[in-house]
Amino acid sequence: FGVAGIGGIAALIASIFVASISAQQAMISLTVVLVGTIILSVFTLKFVTAGKFWRAFVLGDKLNAEGGYSSANAGLVDYLGQEGVTITPLRPAGTMEFADGERLDVVTEGGFVPARARVKVVKVEGTRVLVREIKEE
Incomplete structure (x- = not known):
């Protein structure tokens, strides 16, 4: 994340509070956004990593010495x-x-x-x- 990532998250949370009419509405909005983000992230990771699309980008085989792989010539x-x-x-x-x-x-x-x-x-x-x-x- 770094400083920019943490600053961005803080700015998003602050914007929810500034845009809300009351603190209670801000907390409800923040809770809905956080829960929704977590659920969406879990489902996205589960379905994307199980598909053919993911296997095209990720090496499934392990390259080790037992398999005959050597990084040195x-x-x-x-x-x-x-x-x-x-x-x-x-x-x-x-x-x-x-x-x-x-x-x-x-x-x-x-x-x-x-x-x-x-x-x-x-x-x-x-x-x-x-x-x-x-x-x-």
Whole structure:
């Protein structure tokens, strides 16, 4: 709701009292409106969620590990520890190339890495591959 929602509800309640002739009439009107809103909301939720219209918008299947779902690309873990060369500058994201010619979008640990610098894959988080520059000594 927030401040705007609470303020709107307060304004609606105040408008019922201002528009009414007496406080008793305002309370009756407010009670009828609240009860009607609750009943209408319950019936709407009950009938809308049971229909085909609702199933078109809501995913009914659960995506879990037991069902074979994985949000991470399991193949990316194989790159862990491998070294390659940056094709583009990494600031902090860019592209690197491995010795076999395979290219991969990677992210640095936060710093700038120039193009054609040697980097090593140090971490894989889901689909995010984190690299660190290999400093020549």
